[in-house]
Amino acid sequence: TQTVSQSDAHVTVFEGDSVELRCNYSYGGSIYLSWYIQHHGRGLQFLLKYYSGNPVVQGVNGFKAEFSKSDSSFHLRKASVHWSDSAVYFCAVSFMLSGSFNKLTFGAGTRLAVCP
Amino acid sequence: DPKIIQKPKYLVAVTGSEKILICEQYLGHNAMYWYRQSAKKPLEFMFSYSYQKLMDNQTASSRFQPQSSKKNHLDLQITALKPDDSATYFCASSAGRPQYFGPGTRLTVL
Numbered sequence: 001t002q003t004v005s006q007s008d009a010h011v012t013v014f015e016g017d018s019v020e021l022r023c024n025y026s027y028g029g030s031i032y033l034s035w036y037i038q039h040h041g042r043g044l045q046f047l048l049k050y051y052s053g054n055p056v057v058q059g060v061n062g063f064k065a066e067f068s069k070s071d072s073s074f075h076l077r078k079a080s081v082h083w084s085d086s087a088v089y090f091c092a093v094s095f096m097l098s099g100s101f102n103k104l105t106f107g108a109g110t111r112l113a114v115c116p
Numbered sequence: 117d118p119k120i121i122q123k124p125k126y127l128v129a130v131t132g133s134e135k136i137l138i139c140e141q142y143l144g145h146n147a148m149y150w151y152r153q154s155a156k157k158p159l160e161f162m163f164s165y166s167y168q169k170l171m172d173n174q175t176a177s178s179r180f181q182p183q184s185s186k187k188n189h190l191d192l193q194i195t196a197l198k199p200d201d202s203a204t205y206f207c208a209s210s211a212g213r214p215q216y217f218g219p220g221t222r223l224t225v226l
Contacts, residue, residue, distance in 0.1 A: 034214050043206060044159075044217040051213070090159065094213070102172050103149070103161035104215060 002027040002095045006107035014115050015083055021076040021110045023091030030096035033074040034104070035065055039087045047089075050074060061085070086114045119143045120218035122207050127223045129197050136183075137192040137221045139207030147171075147210045148190040150182060153220070154203035162205075165190055197225045 003026045013019050025031065034049040048059025055067040065076045074091060091107040123138040141148060150162040164171045168184040179201075181193045194201060204222045208215040 032213055036217070043219040046214045046216060049214050092159075102164050103174065104151075104159075105161065106159035108158045 002093070002105060004091055004093045004105050004107040006089075006091055006110050008110050009108065010111045010113070012113045012115065013081055016080050017114075018079050019077065019081050019085075019112065021089050021091075021112065023074045023076065023107055025072050025074070025091075025093045027072075027093070027095050032094040032096075033065075033067060034092045034094075035059065035063070035074075035076050036090045036092055037087045038090065038109075044090065047076070081112075081114045083114045083116055086112055088112070120207060120209060120216060122205075122218040122221050124221060125219065127221055129223065129225050131197060131199060131225060133197050134193065134195045135197065135223065137194070137205050137207075137223070139190050139192070139218060141188050141207070141209040141216075141218075143209055143211070143216060144188075145209035145211045145216075146187070147215075148184070148188075149208040149210075149215060150190065150192050151206045151208060151217075152203045153206060159206070162192075163190075194223075199225045201225050 005024050007022050032051045035047040036044040038044050048057050050057045050067045058064050063078050067074050088109045088111045090109045092104040120141045129135050147166045149164045151159050153159045162175045163182045179195045183191045202225045204220045206220045207218040
């Protein structure tokens with residue numbers, strides 16, 4: 001069974017703080033990892049992805065994520081958040097099955113609230 | 117200009133009725149998907165199509181039927197609607213990775 005977990009349902013920080021949103025997965029094979037952001041009442045916007053190579057990947061708006069095979073993790077980080085970063089963040093994992101990556105399996109999401 | 121169009125944005129239906137959710141993408145992608153987001157469950161995969169052919173179906177109920185009349189269209193027909201079908205339905209598309217999502221159709225079944 002392949003699973004994705006986001007351990008924090010809610011994270012609250014102040015503007016200018018750094019933040020880490022955690023994502024862990026369980027699967028022993030090839031995976032493709034990504035993060036999406038969903039502002040209230042909107043669709044999902046792609047932030048960044050990782051499949052191979054440098055385990056630290058840069059995304060839009062100063063976000064970056066680090067893949068760790070040993071920890072089965074793909075945590076999202078930002079050094080200095082802005083109030084506009086307030087949204088729900090979803091970790092999404094695609095598992096290599098039958099020779100292809102197909103569906104995305106999403107975590108439950110982490111709601112980030114940035115206080116002014 | 118929006119690259120993935122979903123229509124309508126909001127939809128209210130009565131139990132037992134049938135509705136069609138529209139999705140069109142103008143990204144030139146060959147693969148299209150449907151996902152569902154409800155208050156009770158996280159985003160869950162429903163279907164994937166590649167070159168207008170069904171690749172994967174994770175929806176247990178046959179009441180949900182995707183329809184691809186053109187390569188950039190993937191509509192979702194839902195029959196015999198139930199209140200539990202109330203959710204936001206997202207269409208997505210890709211040319212490999214990543215998948216890009218539309219704005220969603222929020223369906224409410226009374």
